[in-house]
Amino acid sequence: MKDTILVTGVDSKFFLMACLLYQSIKPTSAAENFFVLDFGLKEEEKSFFRSKGILVDAPGAIGDPHPWALKAMLHDYVANLQPSSNIIWIDSDILVNGNFGTALRGLLDEMANGQVAVAASPEMKTGDFVSRFSNLNIWPFIRALTERKLPLDADYYNSGFVIFRSVAFLKAWRDLAKATPFHALFDQNIFNLVVQGGVRILSLPRRVWNFHASDFDEEFSGEEPMVLHVTSHRPEHYKVHACGFTGAQNDCYELRLLNARHFLDYQFQVLEKFVSSEKAALCASGLLPPDLPEGKFFVEWNIPGDQSCPCQSGKPYADCHAA
Ligand SMILES: [Zn+2]
Numbered sequence: 001m002k003d004t005i006l007v008t009g010v011d012s013k014f015f016l017m018a019c020l021l022y023q024s025i026k027p028t029s030a031a032e033n034f035f036v037l038d039f040g041l042k043e044e045e046k047s048f049f050r051s052k053g054i055l056v057d058a059p060g061a062i063g064d065p066h067p068w069a070l071k072a073m074l075h076d077y078v079a080n081l082q083p084s085s086n087i088i089w090i091d092s093d094i095l096v097n098g099n100f101g102t103a104l105r106g107l108l109d110e111m112a113n114g115q116v117a118v119a120a121s122p123e124m125k126t127g128d129f130v131s132r133f134s135n136l137n138i139w140p141f142i143r144a145l146t147e148r149k150l151p152l153d154a155d156y157y158n159s160g161f162v163i164f165r166s167v168a169f170l171k172a173w174r175d176l177a178k179a180t181p182f183h184a185l186f187d188q189n190i191f192n193l194v195v196q197g198g199v200r201i202l203s204l205p206r207r208v209w210n211f212h213a214s215d216f217d218e219e220f221s222g223e224e225p226m227v228l229h230v231t232s233h234r235p236e237h238y239k240v241h242a243c244g245f246t247g248a249q250n251d252c253y254e255l256r257l258l259n260a261r262h263f264l265d266y267q268f269q270v271l272e273k274f275v276s277s278e279k280a281a282l283c284a285s286g287l288l289p290p291d292l293p294e295g296k297f298f299v300e301w302n303i304p305g306d307q308s309c310p311c312q313s314g315k316p317y318a319d320c321h322a323a
Pocket residue numbers: 309310311312313320321322
């Protein structure tokens with residue numbers, strides 16, 4: 001897919017999630033131009049992505065900004081990559097389906113024909129977003145909505161998977177972010193303000209292009225989503241597990257595992273492929289000990305062996321993925 005770059009950004013805490021995204025993209029045609037932006041990775045983690053030729057260093061010193069703030073700087077991160085018609089942002093807590101590349105090609109062609117600047121999935125109405133998340137600090141967003149007299153019945157979009165066909169949009173996102181105080185869901189709120197400023201946006205069906213949150217409420221049936229987004233504001237949809245690589249007891253990654261069995265199985269399928277295919281590269285990057293035994297499942301949960309395995313096999317952890 002020569003005319004398209006696909007990027008995620010990740011800090012050290014989410015490194016393992018980004019590895020799973022990478023693993024899910026590998027068999028698709030989107031793998032050719034996939035990049036990982038450094039949002040605060042450790043040297044060994046950077047070295048792993050660099051060895052794959054997919055690391056994009058931060059455009060300046062990161063300091064300690066939140067990933068939400070760095071994401072809105074997407075324009076500056078991709079400035080040194082090859083110019084592309086399509087710049088696609090994909091959150092690191094996403095897995096794609098094996099048919100993602102093919103489906104994406106059709107979507108990109110449709111956008112080009114319709115001269116659409118940006119595409120994303122609607123989350124809810126803006127007014128519903130404001131009332132549902134009123135417990136969070138989102139006042140700079142509310143103030144901007146009021147000052148600009150923006151309609152509360154307009155769609156509020158999720159920024160986890162976004163296709164940009166306009167560099168001007170990326171610049172506007174960055175510039176407004178620089179001028180707005182940091183707050184909860186920062187990048188997404190700023191994204192929505194830019195959209196509402198009058199941009200031609202294509203609404204992507206979320207069950208296909210950004211399956212998340214309330215989509216997990218029903219037992220899954222039908223077509224597999226192309227983009228499976230492991231996120232929700234509701235705690236019953238996924239659990240956060242602390243995981244580490246063998247031999248690195250102090251390194252703790254946050255791994256989100258879905259409760260819905262159908263999708264959990266897919267997450268483990270991808271995790272197992274990652275473990276079986278990347279051992280050598282992880283050893284070379286210093287993330288795994290060089291003398292790791294063959295066939296060892298090197299992603300470890302810090303849980304007692306008699307506790308049930310996180311893969312929901314029903315077996316104790318010690319007899320399943322710890323073995
Ligand atoms: Zn297991």
